[in-house]
Amino acid sequence: AYLGWRQSAPPVRAVVIPPPRFIGLSTTFTVVLEAARGRIAQAEVRIAQGGGGAVVLTQPTSAGSRLETSVTIQGATLGLREGAATLEVWARDDYWRPLRRTDAPAASIPVTIDLTPPSIDVLAATQYVSQGGGGIVVFRLRGGDAAEVRAGTLAFPSFPAGDGGARVALIGLPWDFRPGTPLTVAAHDEAGNAASRGVPTEVRTRHFRSDRIRLAESFLETKVPELLPQRPPTQPLLDGFLLINRDLRRQAEEEKRRAALRTASHALWEGAFVQPRNTKVFSNFAEMRTYFYGGREVDRQVHLGYDLASFRQSPVPAANKGVVAFAGPMTIYGNAVIVDHGLGLQTLYGHLSSAGVKAGDSVEKGQELGRTGTTGLAMGDHLHFEVLVDGVSITPVEWWDAKWIRDHIDRPLEQAGLPTLGGTAPRAAAAKRTLAGDPGRHPRASRR
Incomplete structure (x- = not known):
């Protein structure tokens, strides 16, 4: 009974993470070995192919009952041919058994040898x-x-x-x-x-323009509580503004990158993109804005779109055909809409007083998306308009032409x-x- 108990001890268990489907010019995975009894005495990784093959790793070990090791296979150095093969993990422990166990790999994974780059x-x-x-x-x-x-x-x-x-x-x-x-x-x-x-x-x-913006106390008193409702009452207004202008601006950039993932695999647009009619440009793409408060410079940020103004709460048309990828609050841009035009090309519409579309809606060129407003970090009623490629803001002028x-x-x-x-x-x-x-x-x- 005792000898039978010794003989029945399970062999070393092997797991390959992740299990590869292919072996290429350089393939890396992790081998985890666990011994139910005793310690792991030896580990070996092989590639078997057509009665032959190659030993990738031989590792004598006294690591205890568990071993985790990273394996990198340089496929071109093994003399293998492209096609079917088997990745094998062999391992033994030092636990004594009356009879030698039948040789068999602890793990066996079918793979394809592929050594040809694209x-x-x-x-x-x-x-x-x-x-x-x-x-x-x-x-x-x-x-x-x-x-x-x-x-x-x-x-x-x-x-x-x-x-x-x-x-x-x-x-x-x-x-x-x-x-x-x-x-x-x-x-x-x-x-x-x-x-x-x-x-x-x-x-x-x-070359890009620059602009100087003077922060009025009345502007801070309005916008800081609006955009930072959780702000402590004792926090200076300027500190709140800087948090908005820096941290919330970065959050908006992250939202743009997330929206970029929601793009069609083909072009949705038709013809040139359109600028809203009867709008005046009063801020350009990539303007370096220097902010002043109390007569001193307090911050610098780059403006990543065009600011277009007409009359208050004027209609905001879609610049081209597409599908709404985002609609909702977006920190410094206030109420915003992002329209996807396919292949990673998108347009953003910010500071809206209201939006009449939701994510997933199909829109036509010129269709009203909402109305201009002063939401977000806007100093007056206008549209903040951007063109983006995979979340990167670029000048709209090119796509208007x-x-x-x-x-x-x-x-x-x-x-x-x-x-x-x-x-x-x-x-x-x-x-x-x-x-x-x-x-x-x-x-x-x-x-x-």
Whole structure:
């Protein structure tokens, strides 16, 4: 009975986290081993293929009854061929049993060996993009699972564009993007194999205006309690304003990035975007605002849109066709609406006194979204209007201009032999179909 009890002790248990489906040029996972009796004496990771294979890791150990180790497999160094294989984890403990247990791996996972990185061909791109401006990159991807255009620390998603692996990515560079920073298309496949290609787009410098804003006591007395209802009564008004102008401004930027995930996988817009009629521009994109209180400078912030004014509570039209991605309070922008136009392109409407749409509503170009107002950190009745690409604010002037769209968006598509977007192409090309597809999730929605 005693010997039977010793023999019945279970073997070492192995878990692979996450269990890989592919082994590529570099594949990393974690192996967790647990011994029911005794201590783990040895661990080995192998790739078995067609009667042969390779040992990836051999690790004598006296780690106790539990071992957790990270394993990285460099697939090209193992002499394996592409195709089916098995990942095996072998382990034994030092617990004595009367009879040797039948050799069997503690874990066995079917995998596919894939050592071929994706292929990227850049077909065309906007020739030059200015700071705070937009453009497009068109490329063909083969053997890849996902691809994006990288601009410094930013990554812009790409979307399918017809047959043959063609993809498009709209890009939008921040106002302070550094010229000389490379733009690249980066792709990877399910095996983790990666590839990248440079984008032949020149980034140009653009100069922006500055403005000086004097904070009146009456303005602070109105806006600080409105935007910070939880503020202690003893807190100075200026401290409350700085909290709004800095922290709540950052929260609004985070909301823009969340809204960017709710974009269609095809173009929803038609033609140039429209500016509300009979409006006067009294604040420009990327103005550096210096705030003064009591005769001294207290803060600096960059204004990321256009301020457009007409008469009080004037109608606010949708700049183009799309679907409402956000509608509700947005800190410094007050009551706000974000309309998605597809492919990561969106427009924001802030300081509204009222909104007549809700998230998920389809809207037409020119359809009333709401009325202008003074909600948020507004000093007077006006519309704060932004154009965004994947949550990055860019100048609206470009997308108001049909010629700019033809030259900087549609022309690269034509050079790549693809249909144009949004019906803005010259008449000779009007017969071409537009890029279309089913609305889908943002390619990075699960990673944000």
